[in-house]
Amino acid sequence: MIDKKKKSDFDKFIEEIQNEIIEEEKAIYSEKVIMEANNPKNVGRMIDPDAFGILDGSCGDTMEFYLKINDDKISDINFMTNGCGATIACGSMLTSIVKERSLEYAIGITKDDLITILDGLPKENLHCAALAVGALRKACALCDDKKCYEGKDCTEENIALKTKDMYKGKNYEIMKTACHIEAEYYMKKTRLEELVLFSKKMNYKRLGMAFCIGLENEAKIIHKILAKEFEVHSVCCKVCGINKDDYGLQKLHGEGFEAACDPIGQANVLNNEQTELNIILGLCIGHDILFTKHSEAPVTTLAVKDRVLTHNPLGAVYSNYYLEKKFSIGKSGTSSEG
Numbered sequence: 001m002i003d004k005k006k007k008s009d010f011d012k013f014i015e016e017i018q019n020e021i022i023e024e025e026k027a028i029y030s031e032k033v034i035m036e037a038n039n040p041k042n043v044g045r046m047i048d049p050d051a052f053g054i055l056d057g058s059c060g061d062t063m064e065f066y067l068k069i070n071d072d073k074i075s076d077i078n079f080m081t082n083g084c085g086a087t088i089a090c091g092s093m094l095t096s097i098v099k100e101r102s103l104e105y106a107i108g109i110t111k112d113d114l115i116t117i118l119d120g121l122p123k124e125n126l127h128c129a130a131l132a133v134g135a136l137r138k139a140c141a142l143c144d145d146k147k148c149y150e151g152k153d154c155t156e157e158n159i160a161l162k163t164k165d166m167y168k169g170k171n172y173e174i175m176k177t178a179c180h181i182e183a184e185y186y187m188k189k190t191r192l193e194e195l196v197l198f199s200k201k202m203n204y205k206r207l208g209m210a211f212c213i214g215l216e217n218e219a220k221i222i223h224k225i226l227a228k229e230f231e232v233h234s235v236c237c238k239v240c241g242i243n244k245d246d247y248g249l250q251k252l253h254g255e256g257f258e259a260a261c262d263p264i265g266q267a268n269v270l271n272n273e274q275t276e277l278n279i280i281l282g283l284c285i286g287h288d289i290l291f292t293k294h295s296e297a298p299v300t301t302l303a304v305k306d307r308v309l310t311h312n313p314l315g316a317v318y319s320n321y322y323l324e325k326k327f328s329i330g331k332s333g334t335s336s337e338g
Helices: 004-028 031-038 085-098 103-108 111-117 123-142 159-164 169-185 191-201 213-227 263-272 287-294 320-326
Strands: 051-056 062-070 073-081 206-211 231-236 277-281 299-303
Touching: 031 085, 051 123, 062 085, 062 123, 073 085, 073 103, 085 103, 085 111, 085 123, 103 123, 111 123, 169 191, 191 213, 191 299, 206 213, 206 263, 213 231, 213 277, 213 299, 231 263, 263 287, 277 287, 287 299
Parallel strands: 206 231, 206 277, 277 299
Antiparallel strands: 051 062, 062 073
């Protein structure tokens, strides 16, 4: 047994340590931050929320928000995080700010707003506020009003002002042509027809097509269609006959020679042909990234490879089976796990 005096000394020792920690916190954080971190509100995952946002921070912390929405107002909100005290404080305070407020109001809150309400954060914790605000904005996809459609800039840094000056020269020409195609042919033309119209409107003469060998039949048909209007240069993904063994790449069919896809080679071939627009047709995930990175001409994607869903990756989003069984996501877009 521990005698009362020893127990009392131990308790006193613990109390002194706790007081030292509190004093250290006061020297770094505001009273509001300390209060929210030590006594957070609205903590916990929510069953069947109307909106859900999650974001991983650069520091390794994760923030989650769960919202109940009625008449465009946040009637209830919870958060979860594995982050530090400052991150907890930001999540807790943010739930208090937006509860019973409109989605428009919630999305309009910036990290600077949150930092001000918390009476400041140390420089090394400023990212905690950005993480909280960013995670909340992930729920923007479920916003019914979409005030941005009516001209509201919902971005935290007023990105519209920064990008306005970038729509000049070729950028403006592409934007103007894209808007023309949308306005004149909305719900009237297929994507392939839009591609032809866009290219003609941009006065492109030479088009390039980088295709997957698995879609060679489709590539032949599309080449013939485009060749009626343009000079077309098509290049297969296996163009250079690179041996996977030369790069230590995993094989699909086991032993023996197996040609690797060569998206950089495809880009170089079309660069040499001086194409003005390059079209991706079913390149593998990752290969499409490399092709786009090394293409000198602008790139558009006509078809995305999905061997399971007949090259319709959105089929997984439209399927309750995939949402619930494969991705553990409910109909509302939230996790169906506990």
